[in-house]
Amino acid sequence: MKISSIVYFCLAMLPLSGAAQQGNLTQYVKPIIGTARMGHTFPGATVPFGAVQLSPDTDTIPYAVNGRYNGDVYKYCAGYQYDDPTIVGFSHTHFSGTGHADLGDILVMPTQGKVQLNPGTADRPQDGYRSPYAHANETAAANYYSVLLDKHKIKAELTTTTRVGIHRYTFPKSDASHLIVDLTAGIYNYDGKNVWTVVRVLNDSTLVGYKQTNGWARTKTVYFAIKTSKPFKNYGSKYEDGKAVYGGFWRKFDQTDNFPDLAAHNIKMHLDFETSEGEDIILKVALSPVSMKNALQNMAVEAPHWDFNGYVKAGQQAWEQELRKIQVDMLNQEDLVNFYTAMYHASMMPTIYMDTNGEYKGLDQEVHKADGFTNYTSFSLWDTFRAFHPLMNLINPSRNADMVASMLAHYDQSALKMLPIWSHYANDNWCMSGYHSVSVVVDAILKGGYKGDAEAALAACVQTANARKYEGIGPYIDLGYVPDELSGTSVSNTLEYAYDDWCIAQLAQKLGKQDIYATFSKRAENWRNLYDASIGFMRPKDSKGVFRAKFDVLDTHGQGFIEGNTWNYSLYVPHQPVEMMQVMGGAKRLENYLDSLFTMELPDKYFEHTEDITRDGIIGNYVHGNEPSHHVAYLYNITKSPYKTQARVRQIIRNQYHNGHDGLGGNDDCGQMSAWYLFSALGFYPVAPGEDAYWIGSPLVKSASINLENGQVLRVVAKNQSDKNVYVKSVSFNGKEINNFRLSYEAIKNGGDLVYEMSNKPKK
């Protein structure tokens, strides 16, 4: 019996109650959620935080055409768009939920018939190796993906280990079956993105090679090793850049066929087989950041056998173990799927970036051996510092400590002497604003997860915050804000720097570094400098101290902010919300502000300027699909109406997270959107990471057991939970009532009972 049938059977037999089945939480994972529109998730196979994300790509359109940005490429950040009619192939690296992209490396496609080395187009798949497919013939589960490739009559199944993608292709009878290995394919591709490619055929069933690209990661090399379960009878290649057919100066070989030593800008290979009806060929593709031999070693260590189903099962067991960190009862089946799919999406990135022997490529482009930690890459920190890393601190503190160690290694390797901004694959692409590494580092140290050298970590944070040449930091230090004329995102930078500075101050205080504490506590107040009391909003100010005259409070673009208008961003003072409220005019003013935010009508012309989300991703003018507002619903807790937090949180959960392929209203952003869901569903949220306080919201779970790494259990119970009972009548921890809507990590870190009494009546 094929595993796909097993998985399909499992999904079909989901229990009708909302109680998670002990020992089979993985069944609730629905990777297809978010694969339509702007969720930018991928449906393929991976294990928790795995280095390989083996997933179908439905198009590989170029990032730019003739030097001009091609807006359509944005759809393909994760390679797959649910509504597309064809599959190009299966590549091994994918971001989950990003709003810009790269990767899609080492694309493999099984075909039969004439060898075609071009993908063809979606409307003319017959011109290339791509194939139409139907969702009816597609299965996506944790660490298992399957689809029937209609054109080739080949069933494709995918699974993974941490560093190895395993493909099983069931061929029809054919004397011309092929596996295409296209090193030119890629996500956010462009002509010339491939810097160099190498393929070495070691024997009739083994290839190694690498692909070096200049994309979002400026200098990125993915090394690979491929083994086939059946020897290929023939193989060939074709270089299509016009000049790379290269046999040394003297062309002593025919390099088109069966030539085992290829190097060129753009290699495409075909491996040829004769297949009988229903014959399976299994392909193992191991990746390494360091070398081809490490890729081979990774395969030897992680994927020594050919039992495809065994790999599926092992990976699903790893998922089960990961998901079991939170066991929940929910109101219904859909919520269970949402919850565990959110767990799944929040257990993918950052990804492991280290070989089984401990070697990895550092930011300095050198090979390093990780000393006492597992190295991770792909840190989308502007997103993930908010709830993802705090979630890790709660349920995965050791893993989070390794992530912090990876960030500090990045710092050590940095010629700029900066912690990562948005780093992936031994590069920083410096995407988005702030230096939010410091939030992650500080929170991990203060919560006790990171046990490394705290003083060195503080020094790295301080050095990063003093990188004067980076994005206005110099003038920010001198003036107390980033001046409008120096940056297109002067206000969001200033607000986020101020929060990050506050984080640094907290760590400095803990370590007794009074100078640093004083300096950064002062800097933490810098948000005040851009508040324009005359209009009641944050507003760009030039270096002479003059607020920008022409200013649109609804517009997201060109107003001094990134992915947010001032309506949303003016609330971004998570570390000093009460002070912010006072500046804004007090509790009532803030409540009114929040009421307006959630209820106002955002004209279409402004929505069009709002990035990365669909129309569903906003409530009024509250933009949940982008991150700057993720703490906003919780701010009612400091007004006189905390019940509005409860109502809004429940509304956002219900409004923004659905079971379908179009279930996400915006980019999942490497698990941040999912982490928001998970915290909120458990009834609390880390408004200001670095502060020892989760803010109370409205739980969605009926009950939950959070299995802490120390073996203790934090139990959450929501009495009288129902779709109508969204209000918290009372909440207690270990029998002691919580009156301030705050929950401390210190209190819960050894487990206990968090009990909510739910009601359909707001407590005013």
Place this chain on the structure above:
Amino acid sequence: MKISSIVYFCLAMLPLSGAAQQGNLTQYVKPIIGTARMGHTFPGATVPFGAVQLSPDTDTIPYAVNGRYNGDVYKYCAGYQYDDPTIVGFSHTHFSGTGHADLGDILVMPTQGKVQLNPGTADRPQDGYRSPYAHANETAAANYYSVLLDKHKIKAELTTTTRVGIHRYTFPKSDASHLIVDLTAGIYNYDGKNVWTVVRVLNDSTLVGYKQTNGWARTKTVYFAIKTSKPFKNYGSKYEDGKAVYGGFWRKFDQTDNFPDLAAHNIKMHLDFETSEGEDIILKVALSPVSMKNALQNMAVEAPHWDFNGYVKAGQQAWEQELRKIQVDMLNQEDLVNFYTAMYHASMMPTIYMDTNGEYKGLDQEVHKADGFTNYTSFSLWDTFRAFHPLMNLINPSRNADMVASMLAHYDQSALKMLPIWSHYANDNWCMSGYHSVSVVVDAILKGGYKGDAEAALAACVQTANARKYEGIGPYIDLGYVPDELSGTSVSNTLEYAYDDWCIAQLAQKLGKQDIYATFSKRAENWRNLYDASIGFMRPKDSKGVFRAKFDVLDTHGQGFIEGNTWNYSLYVPHQPVEMMQVMGGAKRLENYLDSLFTMELPDKYFEHTEDITRDGIIGNYVHGNEPSHHVAYLYNITKSPYKTQARVRQIIRNQYHNGHDGLGGNDDCGQMSAWYLFSALGFYPVAPGEDAYWIGSPLVKSASINLENGQVLRVVAKNQSDKNVYVKSVSFNGKEINNFRLSYEAIKNGGDLVYEMSNKPKK
């Protein structure tokens, strides 16, 4: 006192006698020899077999323009042409004497005034950083080169260690002094040859980086580390490929100035200084085949201090030690210079390709650690198997054993399972014909120098000789010759394969592998298959067994040979010369043939087709400037007139090797031309490496002491030596007369006395 003055003084004070001065042989090295016309030597600094060859480049013209080969580039195989009026800069890697090229990596040029990042042109140096210079202000000695850069008024001095180039620049007073580091410059450059470049500025006096190219070496990366003796006050870069100004997707930095983390296709840097009048700035540039950190480590190990003169001295001591392996008395001063410059040119390549920690990049593009040997690269084997490696077996057997170990490592790393053909920098460019690695491997084992696994070495030789897909080997095995229609060089391939096969047979015999011995002994006869008795020459034959109808015995091009016409190549049966003579009609016929070869008139139209040599490089139709005839003058020894060998050898020495910058008639070919000179000057020559026989010629030395590695001395004395006494009246070894004009390595390997009695009368 500047070292340049010391060196100049030494050269000026050369003793007038021809007796080499004990302890100062290095004074006779004149690196300028061969730097004009087609010698393709370089005048810069290097140590014996050093990884760094730091030398001026007088032009960096492209290999191809608009996809068409630019013939002029050939002049710049070694970067320098004596007659050129300008110097572009000083780069760190150069081949010595090749007829095709690559390298010229990491070009540095000191300038002052406006920053110019383009080289400009020879006729308009003011448009770029290059400078006019005068030979009167130039000094080239072993491991020391100096020149005054007229435009910049900067004196440049160069020296090296094995892996580090050291520059001393004496600046005028200027607030705008610069060091240009141009990673786009290179030898045999073309647009797009640079695959990727990286520079990381670690502090105000340290840079690391790498340059990855796709040239004659398909995938080559040179890593470097640079330190300056004085901190630069500013630095900057410019990317000129139009798209590589790259700061990640978000351009958060000004990357033009003082940005320490650069990566692009084509980086050029300027380091800026303020200098006082006569101020020296020293620059150390370490190379590595593996990594930037290894380059830094190489510098730390080899070049820890800033004593420029100390490096000059240490390198010259290394040269002294190398040159002292043969101490000679010559007839005159010029001969001493020729002799020791030939020693110098025969002690440069292959070059060490391994870091101080033993790591090197293998042919498989993996990092390896050399286990018990020093790894070498740049094997120009079609040239060097003839006399260079036999010379190494005599005076440098351990080093030669390491070269053999390097070739066997290459084999182990080869996806093609072939020993190197023409390999450099972890690549094979498969240049020229034959598989002459086997000659080098076999000769080193049979002479006892290589002490590794002989059976494994034999297996590598056999496997290489059975690479059916390589350059006609398959049909060669099947038919006994390479058919005309399958290869443009079918005859030279067949003849050279037959010789190589004979070598394999010799090793097989020694190891008792009778099957292999029988198979390859039979293949060794294959030269017979292409001898056309009807015309008395080797001639292309098609696969049906029909000789080519239209055939020109004088033409070098298009007749089935490489770098030789059939007049020269028909004699290429070094392993079975007597059998060849018999096939050709006996001793008298061969003598007549040789007489004709040396005396006939080669019409200009044929000379124009003769590659790689000037008109001086030929005697009659004998082409000394190319290698296939290097054994030919010795063939009279098997006729009735060995005295003609003696006359011709002396003639060739006098005709082909001169003291001037235009002293070489053809490419020095990585020391092969020089090794021919050295053997011949000592009075014997290895006609068929793999056979234990040197053939006696006519010594040029008056006496020589060959200091063998085992501590023994092989003394050569030529009694009555004079310019007229070119004939050998008698020759004896250890008192025993030699009558067969053969000298065995077995006999001489423990030293002894080789005594020639010279005469002005031929012994008929």
